[in-house]
Amino acid sequence: MTDEALTVWAEQSALVRTVVVGCQDIARFAIAVGATDAVHVDPAVARARGFADVVAPALFYVALRTGVFNLVPQDALHEEGTPLRDIPPITFRQAMAGETSAELFRPFVAGDVVTCARRVESTARKEGRSGTLTFITFEYRYADADDDPFAVEHFTRIFR
Amino acid sequence: MEASDVLQGGELPPVAHTYRTQELFLFSAATWNPHRVHYDESYAAGVEGHDSLLVQGPLQAVHMFQALSDALVEGARLTSVRYRHLAPLHAGQPVVVTGRLTDVDPDTRSATVEVRMEVSETGQQTTTGSAVVHLDDRAGTEGER
Numbered sequence: 161m162t163d164e165a166l167t168v169w170a171e172q173s174a175l176v177r178t179v180v181v182g183c184q185d186i187a188r189f190a191i192a193v194g195a196t197d198a199v200h201v202d203p204a205v206a207r208a209r210g211f212a213d214v215v216a217p218a219l220f221y222v223a224l225r226t227g228v229f230n231l232v233p234q235d236a237l238h239e240e241g242t243p244l245r246d247i248p249p250i251t252f253r254q255a256m257a258g259e260t261s262a263e264l265f266r267p268f269v270a271g272d273v274v275t276c277a278r279r280v281e282s283t284a285r286k287e288g289r290s291g292t293l294t295f296i297t298f299e300y301r302y303a304d305a306d307d308d309p310f311a312v313e314h315f316t317r318i319f320r
Numbered sequence: 321m322e323a324s325d326v327l328q329g330g331e332l333p334p335v336a337h338t339y340r341t342q343e344l345f346l347f348s349a350a351t352w353n354p355h356r357v358h359y360d361e362s363y364a365a366g367v368e369g370h371d372s373l374l375v376q377g378p379l380q381a382v383h384m385f386q387a388l389s390d391a392l393v394e395g396a397r398l399t400s401v402r403y404r405h406l407a408p409l410h411a412g413q414p415v416v417v418t419g420r421l422t423d424v425d426p427d428t429r430s431a432t433v434e435v436r437m438e439v440s441e442t443g444q445q446t447t448t449g450s451a452v453v454h455l456d457d458r459a460g461t462e463g464e465r
Contacts, residue, residue, distance in 0.1 A: 222382065
């Protein structure tokens with residue numbers, strides 16, 4: 161594998177998907193993370209607090225990151241579970257989560273139409289104690305039709 | 321109210337938790353995460369060498385910042401977060417989330433809070449991070465509460 165092949169893969173990794181955030185999406189996420197505020201499941205409570213519908217917990221973008229971009233046919237998944245298209249052209253034993261940062265501009269509300277855009281921001285290879293480490297940093301941008309963002313995330317995966 | 325007041329006493333009261341396998345399943349389902357290390361114990365142990373099922377990194381992050389959100393004063397909200405995973409965390413390992421205020425910017429009415437999740441028995445940090453918290457313009461003004 162050459163650095164050039166990695167660069168080509170990175171350039172071809174951009175994806176854009178538009179989805180509608182549903183009340184079920186929010187309820188499932190809230191229940192899964194143990195968020196018990198009724199604002200996540202009860203529209204009346206949400207409306208009383210000034211929202212149009214139920215509101216997602218603050219880090220709901222993590223559900224969109226995988227929930228949107230992992231929607232691939234089962235035979236398009238690597239043995240360990242990652243979509244094959246998300247795996248750089250390298251040999252690796254483990255994929256791990258690296259550093260993540262995110263700007264949170266406003267909460268996701270049921271009914272929001274969200275355009276989710278992903279691109280590879282950077283790639284890097286470093287020699288570690290256990291061999292070569294490959295760092296892939298993705299940018300995920302979640303915005304409405306006017307490109308007004310809900311959240312922007314920078315997420316690094318480490319392959320070794 | 322000032323930005324230095326976003327977290328009472330400047331400390332996040334410790335929040336203890338132990339991840340159950342059902343919780344890992346629900347989070348993988350809610351996030352459409354098919355990674356086998358979170359639900360297939362034979363794969364997690366036999367192929368990747370983990371002691372048990374691995375707790376999702378984003379789930380740890382959600383819980384760290386949720387604990388912080390729950391402790392913030394009314395009118396304060398998270399506007400950015402940063403976190404990294406330092407060590408594997410396995411289902412059944414008791415953890416505790418702690419945090420403390422580390423910086424205040426009166427001009428922007430914001431504060432930085434560092435948070436961490438660590439294994440209760442060993443003190444091994446599994447995920448650490450920080451959040452910038454902003455006070456709404458009206459927070460703490462007369463009649464607002």
